[in-house]
Structure formats: structure tokens, C-alpha cells
Amino acid sequence: MHEMSLMESVIAIVCETAQLNGASEVKSIRLDVGVLSHINPDSLLFCYEAVRRGTIAEHAALEINRIAGEGWCLDCGKTVRLDRRFGACPDCGRYQVQTTAGDELRIKDMEVI
Amino acid sequence: MCTVCGCEMATLEDGKSKTGAHGGEHDHHRGHQHDYGHHHDRHSAEHGALQHHQRIAGVHVPGMNPERIVQIEKDILSKNNAYAAENRARFGRDRIFALNFVSSPGSGKTSFLVRAIRDLKDRMSISVIEGDQQTSNDAARIRKTGVPAIQINTGKGCHLDAHTVGHAVDDLAPEPGSVLFIENVGNLVCPSAFDLGEAHKVVVLSVTEGEDKPLKYPDMFAAADLMILNKSDLLPHLDFDVGRCIANALRVNPHLRTLTVSACSGEGMEAFYFWLEAETARIAKASQ
Numbered sequence: 238m239h240e241m242s243l244m245e246s247v248i249a250i251v252c253e254t255a256q257l258n259g260a261s262e263v264k265s266i267r268l269d270v271g272v273l274s275h276i277n278p279d280s281l282l283f284c285y286e287a288v289r290r291g292t293i294a295e296h297a298a299l300e301i302n303r304i305a306g307e308g309w310c311l312d313c314g315k316t317v318r319l320d321r322r323f324g325a326c327p328d329c330g331r332y333q334v335q336t337t338a339g340d341e342l343r344i345k346d347m348e349v350i
Numbered sequence: 351m352c353t354v355c356g357c358e359m360a361t362l363e364d365g366k367s368k369t370g371a372h373g374g375e376h377d378h379h380r381g382h383q384h385d386y387g388h389h390h391d392r393h394s395a396e397h398g399a400l401q402h403h404q405r406i407a408g409v410h411v412p413g414m415n416p417e418r419i420v421q422i423e424k425d426i427l428s429k430n431n432a433y434a435a436e437n438r439a440r441f442g443r444d445r446i447f448a449l450n451f452v453s454s455p456g457s458g459k460t461s462f463l464v465r466a467i468r469d470l471k472d473r474m475s476i477s478v479i480e481g482d483q484q485t486s487n488d489a490a491r492i493r494k495t496g497v498p499a500i501q502i503n504t505g506k507g508c509h510l511d512a513h514t515v516g517h518a519v520d521d522l523a524p525e526p527g528s529v530l531f532i533e534n535v536g537n538l539v540c541p542s543a544f545d546l547g548e549a550h551k552v553v554v555l556s557v558t559e560g561e562d563k564p565l566k567y568p569d570m571f572a573a574a575d576l577m578i579l580n581k582s583d584l585l586p587h588l589d590f591d592v593g594r595c596i597a598n599a600l601r602v603n604p605h606l607r608t609l610t611v612s613a614c615s616g617e618g619m620e621a622f623y624f625w626l627e628a629e630t631a632r633i634a635k636a637s638q
Contacts, residue, residue: 239543246426250424255420322568332601343424350417
């Protein structure tokens, strides 16, 4: 379950940034997680409960923004919707699709005191 | 509230909210760009957070909400990737050719490495980092071949990360110009996300698994540069379509190179050795 190490990274980055900004508590954290990324948001939330304990983010709410999958189909020459990683173009059915959105794994911002 | 840094300075002057207006009263935004997420870190380091931002914990300004938004905009994997970049720089400096072997458990990674090391150890200097949740069985198997090996036990972790690998490299101290094999934890999911600083990920798949594994676990086959289809000596006893398996892998990653081998009989291993020597030479030439 790599969500545990990813969540540890999130908490480490958040706590470092909070300290650099002189904050005493993190109130909320927002993540961008694309639907085509290799993380499961439910697992992230589960790991978050364990990882945040004893840190200044202990009581922070975690908000996960899901970003829809999008790709550039070389055959159709246009942007198409992608529901699955390395999936086929929904229009032509071929696999010449380069993912352009939906694989984000980003800590966007946080609210601190 | 300013959506860039979360400050609410605008309410100070006349009591009216000027949310979102970056006007003249908002002068702490002058002279620097809110262009990327490291901005606040940089400012805090340069000026001290307490001077720069008036609204932080412990500094009470009447009429101001002490909460604020801090932009981060950092990749969740950025910590791991920074360690991976350090490892990669070190490998480049010392001309160490590092390969990260990934697979499901039981594909025959360790047997493959043992065979390759026995065949190659007189031709090149090799050392090995072994990753497993528990036991040092695999490192012991490697050491029997006479090359140095170090075991990383990840405990409950399901993959190696760049930080632990960096420490293992410190302890192992591979010779300049050598080959470093990193055998990751047997798991076709998590190790795909973690760059260790290696030159290539090599995914080992065995013919006793399904031809559709590349479609079931696409991230790993997309992250790899070479696929080794192992246990080819068992093909006569199995209903496994090599062509279909390779086609599935290429659908996920058109740039993937594939080799069919048997670490048991030795069939096809020479092709891997050729690839290894060619890649080592290419990297050595590139670093000159």
C-alpha cells in the first residue's frame, strides 16, 4: 500500500512548509489527485488518519480534488476523455493516446493558523 | 481574503472587505511573484516569516482572522524524487549503471540475478541491493555468488524508496564503473511510482503468470524500459501465448524492449548480457 508512504510525504512537506511560514497549526490540506493516477483516495484518507498523529496537522481536514482524465489522441488529432490509464480513445478505439490530465499527485495548498 | 497567500490585509484600512483585490493597499504583494509554490518558503527564509506575514500564529493583529492559505503546489512524490536525483547524480559521477528489477513475487528475479552474476562477474564488477519485507534470504543467495550484496527490509513497506536506497549505496560503496542491481520488493503496483535514481526499471514477468499482466498492472510496464519474460523452459508445458503477452505490454508502453529468457536453463540470457554491456558502454560514453 504505497498510499502510506505517499501520505507520509504529504505530512512531511506540509509540516515543513507550515514551520517555514511560522504556523502553529494546520487547519486543512488540499490535494489534487487525478483519476488516472495510481492512488486510491480512500486509502489515502485511511492512511492520513494514522500518519497525521502527533504532528501540527493532527486536526487538519483533508480535501482531495479529483481531476478528470484527458488525453491527446494522435489518430483523431484532438483531446479526448480518458477513463482509464493507457486506455483506448473513446472515439476511434485505438491506443495512440497520450495522457494530458488526470495523473496529478499534487499538494495544492493548506490553511494554517 | 486574498486567494494567493490567504492574507486579509485589505480589511485593515477601512474595514471593508477587498477580497481578491490586489490594489495599492496590498503592498506586500509588490516586488515578488506568486508564480510557484516555493515562494513562501523562500520568503520565510530570506526575511523571516514573522516580518513578512503579519498574520501568523502568535502575532495578534486586532480585527484580523489568524487563518490563512499557504500555497504548496508540490508533487506528493517530490521528496522521493529529490533523493532519487541525488542517487542519480552519484551514479553518474561514479559511472555506476543501476538497474531496478521489479516484478510480482515468484517471477524468478533472484534466480535471474544469480544466473546473470555467475555468468558476468568475471567480465564486470557487480553489486546488489536486495529489497524484501522480511528475511535476508535473497541477499544470502546473491552473496554465495561472491559479489557484495546488502539487504533492505522494508518491514510493512511494499516498495523501496530513493532515501533508503541512498543509504544502502553508502554502505555498499559500489566500485566506480560497476553495475548495481537493485532487486525491488515483489510487487507489480507500488514500486512503479518510486524512482530510485536507476538508469532503467527492468520488469520481470514469468510465463507461469497471465499474458494479460501488462494490462492488469499497466503502471509498472509503462515505467519499465525492458521486460524480461522469464521461465521460458516451462513454455512446452503451459498454455501461454508469448506473442500476445508482448503485444499487451507494447500496448501499454510502445518503447518497451522485451527479451524471453530462462534463468534456469540459460536460454536467452546472452541477449540480456548484450543489452547490459551495450547500455553500460552507452552510458560510459555519454558521461565522457
